[in-house]
Amino acid sequence: MFPENFYWGVSQSGFQFEMGDKYRRHIDPNTDWWHWVRDKVNIEKGLVSGDLPEDGINSYELYEVDHNLAKDLGLNMYRIGIEWSRIFPWPTTYVDVDYSIDSSYDLVKDIKIDKSILEELDELANQREIAYYRRVISSLRDKGFKVIVNLNHFTLPHWLHDPITAREKALTNSRNGWINKRTVIEFAKFAAYIAYKFGDIVDMWSTFNEPMVVVELGYLAPYSGFPPGVMNPEAAKLAMLNMINAHALAYKMIKKFDKEKADKDSKEAADVGIIYNNIGVAYPENHRNEKDIKAAENDNFFHSRLFLEAITWGKLNIEFDGETFVNLPYLKGNDWIGINYYTREVVKWSDPMFPTLPLITFKGVPGYGYACRPGMSSKSGNPVSDMGWEIYPEGIYNSIVEAERYGVPLYITENGIADSKDVLRPYYIVSHLAVIEEAYEEGHEVRGYLHWALTDNYEWPLGFRMRFGLYEVNLITKERKPRKRSVEVFSRIISEGTTKGLQDEFRLKVRGERYENDSG
Numbered sequence: 001m002f003p004e005n006f007y008w009g010v011s012q013s014g015f016q017f018e019m020g021d022k023y024r025r026h027i028d029p030n031t032d033w034w035h036w037v038r039d040k041v042n043i044e045k046g047l048v049s050g051d052l053p054e055d056g057i058n059s060y061e062l063y064e065v066d067h068n069l070a071k072d073l074g075l076n077m078y079r080i081g082i083e084w085s086r087i088f089p090w091p092t093t094y095v096d097v098d099y100s101i102d103s104s105y106d107l108v109k110d111i112k113i114d115k116s117i118l119e120e121l122d123e124l125a126n127q128r129e130i131a132y133y134r135r136v137i138s139s140l141r142d143k144g145f146k147v148i149v150n151l152n153h154f155t156l157p158h159w160l161h162d163p164i165t166a167r168e169k170a171l172t173n174s175r176n177g178w179i180n181k182r183t184v185i186e187f188a189k190f191a192a193y194i195a196y197k198f199g200d201i202v203d204m205w206s207t208f209n210e211p212m213v214v215v216e217l218g219y220l221a222p223y224s225g226f227p228p229g230v231m232n233p234e235a236a237k238l239a240m241l242n243m244i245n246a247h248a249l250a251y252k253m254i255k256k257f258d259k260e261k262a263d264k265d266s267k268e269a270a271d272v273g274i275i276y277n278n279i280g281v282a283y284p285e286n287h288r289n290e291k292d293i294k295a296a297e298n299d300n301f302f303h304s305r306l307f308l309e310a311i312t313w314g315k316l317n318i319e320f321d322g323e324t325f326v327n328l329p330y331l332k333g334n335d336w337i338g339i340n341y342y343t344r345e346v347v348k349w350s351d352p353m354f355p356t357l358p359l360i361t362f363k364g365v366p367g368y369g370y371a372c373r374p375g376m377s378s379k380s381g382n383p384v385s386d387m388g389w390e391i392y393p394e395g396i397y398n399s400i401v402e403a404e405r406y407g408v409p410l411y412i413t414e415n416g417i418a419d420s421k422d423v424l425r426p427y428y429i430v431s432h433l434a435v436i437e438e439a440y441e442e443g444h445e446v447r448g449y450l451h452w453a454l455t456d457n458y459e460w461p462l463g464f465r466m467r468f469g470l471y472e473v474n475l476i477t478k479e480r481k482p483r484k485r486s487v488e489v490f491s492r493i494i495s496e497g498t499t500k501g502l503q504d505e506f507r508l509k510v511r512g513e514r515y516e517n518d519s520g
């Protein structure tokens with residue numbers, strides 16, 4: 001059984017959900033991604049789909065409809081993102097703040113923000129958008145949801161990141177995003193300001209969604225379709241250090257300016273965490289091969305421990321080698337971890353490619369995890385989603401156990417599947433929740449489960465083709481229509497408080513290479 005006080009919910013972001021109103025009154029043309037997805041070169045090269053976010057599901061206007069659908073499902077938690085560029089479409093750089101630098105490591109130790117700075121920021125902020133997000137959060141609260149507000153979900157204001165120029169000029173431009181310390185400083189201001197404006201109605205905050213996706217896909221995987229699409233290991237390292245630094249400063253600022261408790265069930269006025277993907281999900285291809293084992297270890301260390309150890313204990317692996325650590329207490333600060341889990345990774349050894357990133361000694365093995373072919377089963381015989389992602393529910397157990405080492409409360413903040421025909425999703429939901437339930441019964445506590453996503457939305461470089469919604473959205477009429485079997489199974493698990501009895505009913509039948517459910 002799941003405990004009585006378990007949180008059930010959904011997660012969403014700004015860029016992927018908000019836009020799509022008929023008259024284009026609520027488009028936000030001020031992010032790096034806005035420019036990235038309409039760039040001719042990117043479209044010609046097939047790096048992005050050509051779909052545009054302004055043709056999206058219009059949660060900007062239809063948020064109440066969505067909140068009601070979520071309520072009818074029986075949910076009591078909802079995670080949203082506040083889009084930085086909507087609040088500050090123009091630079092906040094000219095609002096002067098003092099900060100101190102740790103010159104040994106070139107990191108920002110501390111930043112001085114007080115009431116007068118916040119008042120200056122208030123002059124700059126787009127008050128219409130402030131009022132809008134206040135309405136959204138209030139609508140959720142009125143309906144009984146506990147709200148998580150996430151501050152950064154991949155997108156940056158265009159005044160901080162011009163990804164097209166960054167790509168063309170090999171990152172030598174000045175608006176070069178997370179490799180620039182300015183972004184760290186401005187993020188701290190943004191976090192302070194948002195905490196000041198919404199502290200009375202929000203208790204749960206996260207600084208970042210999946211910072212390592214920005215690092216790895218932005219600077220180490222130029223074909224991924226993520227901005228700025230440059231291969232540069234030095235930049236990857238710098239972006240990562242800056243995001244660690246930005247988390248630490250934002251953590252302190254939110255704690256400083258949100259002193260007001262909003263929810264009855266909160267222990268603190270501000271619980272500030274981080275949402276992180278792929279925690280400990282790398283497995284060796286060959287379990288008996290020392291080198292493959294080491295490859296998986298290095299992958300897990302580079303991808304999740306390096307960042308999470310820094311913000312949990314102030315222990316930073318400054319050489320990025322898994323060996324040389326420095327103790328930087330000012331990086332410390334994290335109250336909870338959100339685990340985003342979709343699938344595993346299977347890796348094998350590959351000799352180090354980058355002198356500055358000696359931990360990169362791993363290569364993904366095609367046929368497992370994220371590296372499968374849509375419509376085929378994985379090498380282990382597991383079904384695969386429209387994204388080409390293997391269904392591997394066992395992996396979420398390892399993620400939970402791995403995340404426990406940081407000693408803070410855990411939430412599953414994303415879990416879901418691109419499955420336009422809704423053939424695999426019911427099984428996906430039941431099987432992952434069954435593993436979470438079992439883990440819980442063994443004493444591995446997770447406090448909530450947020451599905452990705454309530455509705456279809458804009459899947460980054462892949463656009464609208466990937467359908468993650470419990471509700472299908474017609475992009476012309478913006479109508480939401482339930483994917484019936486998934487909606488049914490999810491709400492049954494919630495109302496019954498268990499997956500038991502449902503696992504058999506929603507198992508998949510294998511027919512040759514394809515998987516079908518009982519109705520299909």
Ligand SMILES: O=[N+]([O-])c1ccccc1O[C@@H]1O[C@H](CO)[C@H](O)[C@H](O)[C@H]1O
Nearest residue numbers: 013209210213217277340342452459460
């Ligand atoms: O966006 N990603 O490239 C990515 C790679 C691996 C795991 C999660 C992940 O990002 C996550 O994925 C889901 C579904 O794809 C959403 O798009 C969400 O915005 C993102 O946080």
